[in-house]
Amino acid sequence: MSVSAADVDFNNLGFTYMNLPYRFRAYYKDGKWQNEGLTDDPDLHINEGSTILHYGQGVFEGLKAYRTKDGEVNLFRPEQNAKRMTHSCERLLMPEYPVDKFVDAVKQTVVANKDFVPPYGNGATLYLRPYMVGVGGNIGVHPAEEYIFSIFAMPVGNYFKGGLTPTAFITSEYDRAAHKGTGANKVGGNYAASLFPGQYAHENGYSDCIYLDPVSHRKVEEVGSANFFGITKDNVFLTPKSPSILPSVTKYSLLYLAKERLGLGTKEGDVFIDQFDQFKEAGACGTAAVISPIGSITNGDDKHVFYSETEVGPVTKKLYDTLTGIQFGNVEAPEGWIQKVEV
Numbered sequence: 528m529s530v531s532a533a534d535v536d537f538n539n540l541g542f543t544y545m546n547l548p549y550r551f552r553a554y555y556k557d558g559k560w561q562n563e564g565l566t567d568d569p570d571l572h573i574n575e576g577s578t579i580l581h582y583g584q585g586v587f588e589g590l591k592a593y594r595t596k597d598g599e600v601n602l603f604r605p606e607q608n609a610k611r612m613t614h615s616c617e618r619l620l621m622p623e624y625p626v627d628k629f630v631d632a633v634k635q636t637v638v639a640n641k642d643f644v645p646p647y648g649n650g651a652t653l654y655l656r657p658y659m660v661g662v663g664g665n666i667g668v669h670p671a672e673e674y675i676f677s678i679f680a681m682p683v684g685n686y687f688k689g690g691l692t693p694t695a696f697i698t699s700e701y702d703r704a705a706h707k708g709t710g711a712n713k714v715g716g717n718y719a720a721s722l723f724p725g726q727y728a729h730e731n732g733y734s735d736c737i738y739l740d741p742v743s744h745r746k747v748e749e750v751g752s753a754n755f756f757g758i759t760k761d762n763v764f765l766t767p768k769s770p771s772i773l774p775s776v777t778k779y780s781l782l783y784l785a786k787e788r789l790g791l792g793t794k795e796g797d798v799f800i801d802q803f804d805q806f807k808e809a810g811a812c813g814t815a816a817v818i819s820p821i822g823s824i825t826n827g828d829d830k831h832v833f834y835s836e837t838e839v840g841p842v843t844k845k846l847y848d849t850l851t852g853i854q855f856g857n858v859e860a861p862e863g864w865i866q867k868v869e870v
């Protein structure tokens with residue numbers, strides 16, 4: 528049974544699965560996408576030999592629908608998620624789901640579950656989770672011939688507990704991805720590799736772990752599900768550049784806003800773990816995390832505190848206000864960043 532909107536407490540949302548009334552689904556068979564549309568069935572019925580089950584042939588995306596003050600519903604750069612999914616699909620030899628159809632499917636999913644787009648005011652949103660998996664009787668190690676593309680939704684609050692309150696992170700001795708592996712693609716296998724170090728971080732009181740570059744272990748790569756950025760003492764928004772980082776839509780949006788709206792310098796480059804002193808503030812950014820200030824990073828015996836362990840820094844706050852202002856429709860968006868959903 529799906530949940531009813533009347534039973535959802537929109538003021539106390541976490542990041543938890545909810546069985547909403549509808550999800551979009553499409554089937555790839557005989558070389559083409561077919562049977563595309565909404566369904567009320569939350570379960571997939573797939574063959575036991577499916578490549579997703581054995582060889583991890585699956586990709587996903589994450590984006591949000593935002594309720595504005597006027598009750599409208601905004602999507603933030605959904606075509607960026609669509610394009611990134613096509614890159615992930617290419618890497619895993621999966622068929623492309625066309626960008627325009629992806630965006631249309633996102634909109635259909637939002638409209639069908641429109642009562643679950645949280646009211647404007649406390650930052651809650653409707654999270655959308657598109658994914659594609661290889662299915663069918665297929666135990667040999669080769670790409671599947673059949674695929675399912677689907678999008679489900681759920682209302683969410685803050686991803687990291689605390690929202691704009693800084694939290695503590697710890698570097699990991701494990702790698703989530705190799706430089707020529709799949710780190711730059713949103714594939715499930717990267718997350719499977721991150722569960723163990725993530726659990727270690729949580730059990731030791733940290734929000735999450737920070738992965739270092741897999742070659743030298745001297746540079747910051749990213750947080751398991753969010754990109755890293757720091758604000759240097761000379762006002763540069765600096766974020767790591769590496770082939771094994773997932774190219775975050777939020778990160779690239781912040782790079783633009785830091786320069787165009789806040790007048791900061793911007794740079795994608797190396798962030799050495801023994802040079803945290805160059806930063807006055809640091810944060811993690813992603814669709815789910817939005818911007819989560821980093822209070823401290825523990826690396827071995829060293830603990831580096833950034834702006835403060837309890838208060839968000841002014842630049843991070845300004846970036847947060849600008850980004851969320853655009854997403855919720857209160858700040859003028861750069862051309863093409865917002866798409867309205869006709870609900």
Ligand SMILES: *Cc1c(COP(=O)(O)O)cnc(C)c1O
Nearest residue numbers: 752753754773775776777813814
């Ligand atoms: C999805 C994801 C991010 C954030 O990307 P956004 O496009 O900003 O949501 C960062 N790192 C990893 C590993 C991710 O999977």
